[in-house]
Amino acid sequence: MSRDRCRFAPSPTGHAHPGTLLAGLLCWLDARSRGADIELRLEDIDPDRCRPEYARRIPEDLAWLGLDFDRATRQSDHRARHEAALDRLEAEGLLYPCSCSRAVLREHDQPTPAGGWRYPGTCRGRPLPAGGWRNIEEPLRMQLPPGRIELRDESGIDLSQDPGLAFGDPIVRRRDGAVAYHLAVAVDDAASGVTRVVRGRDLASATATQARLQRILDLPQPTYRHHLLLLERRDQKLAKFHAAFGLDELRPHLDAAQLCGSLAHLAGLLPKPVPTSPRALLEHFSWTNVANEDRVVTFENLLG
């Protein structure tokens, strides 16, 4: 049997916080428990939100917790292959320019499963200029062919969806020239030979769009597993922008073993928040022991 390949793909849009570390820990435990290779891929292609300082710190913080990776890559180094995918989409006649603002989408009032509004296809049919997509500064979308993607993730979550109906045609290149999330993820997972994607449940509804892209670009489809999230309050993901506490606030109070124990306890892997390490957790790791429900965390309950 060939060896699985996994990846952990944080976006350096803020300092690592407990949610980042739990996602890294679960992804690492999944990979190492099956003897898989694991890549750390910093998804740093959003120039508005990513900062070099965070891209430097996140790998250090993951290493501090005890997570090691076989390779570290940066999505921004892969521009050539992202652009080759745009060439391919253009050759298939699927690309079109679209400058519709969020306000236009809001007016159509078609909510998506992930919040926000569906793109109603307003600019579908607009041609690219002579010379192709490189000769235009407007954002680009791609036409998603209609049809339902049937997909269930490994934890049993039904991800089946017609992504065009649920979200509409996605942006594939942004106004600032950066390739957009879905396309970059589909291309980079395939280029790294990723066979397993383990990530937070907030991304579950993105999977059908990514699977559609994989089919259009003839890329293999990995197995998916989506896990619990840490929440700031009920229904609000612990976000880098809003987190009242990042690692810098926690480290004066907790060493790596204590934080690892708290995270493992929150995830259902330990009955009590006792100090431990990723390596020690590996011994008994099984997804059947990981909690399904999201957990609300506060500074106090992490301190134990």
Ligand code: GLU
């Ligand atoms: N970079 C994304 C994030 O930090 C994760 C992408 C993925 O795992 O597919 O939310």
